[in-house]
Amino acid sequence: MSRKSFTKLALVSDESIQSSILKEYLLKQLKFSIISIKIDEISQLSSSDIEETLFILDxxxxxxxxxxxxxxAIAEKEVITSEVLINVSTDIHAEELKKWPNLVGVFYTSDSLELLSEGLKKIQGGELWFSRKLCQELISEYRGTQTSMPKLSVELTAREKEIMQLLVSGASNSQIAESLFVSENTVKTHLHNVFKKIKVKNRLQAFMWAKNHTSHNVLP
Structure with a gap:
């Protein structure tokens, strides 16, 4: 099964000694092409570059x-991004993270550079990186917003189920298209329809939905 593999990593910050040190460390540890980028410069990236980039925000x-x-800046490009937050307070609540459209990892202020490096390698391979506690909170938070919807009220087509399975595994739109022998525009259309059906706005919410519904045979 295809998994999303990022080719670039972008440290979103103004130039500083701390960001330079972090960039140098990660360059030695990871097989990423790593850049430092300011918020105002994101709009200069192409849509394909953005989809292939893992954005790290402090x-x-x-x-x-x-x-x-x-x-x-991201909305102007009409693409789905992937973000990692670092230096997050250990007492943060899931509610505070809901504003991030496609969060794939959270690293705390207490996490070492070694752990950050290890986690980014996992994310680069298509995994999510959340603490068990935060993951449970995110799932509970999502379930709390879905209490009015019966578990089996959503009917996905066979193709939509295939796409959801690939999406949850971490595959990008282009990788899903390649796996299913369809165009990327077709994948985007299916995802748009699925997101409307399950009433979510982004991939993280779709992942939580899938985790919550797999046992109910909505996803085989």
């Missing part, structure tokens, strides 16, 4: 204004 310095700039 939670400690990402203010609401910076977050808004990031979301606006």
């Amino acid at each position: 939670s400690a310095s990402t203010t609401p204004k910076i977050s808004e700039k990031y979301f606006n």
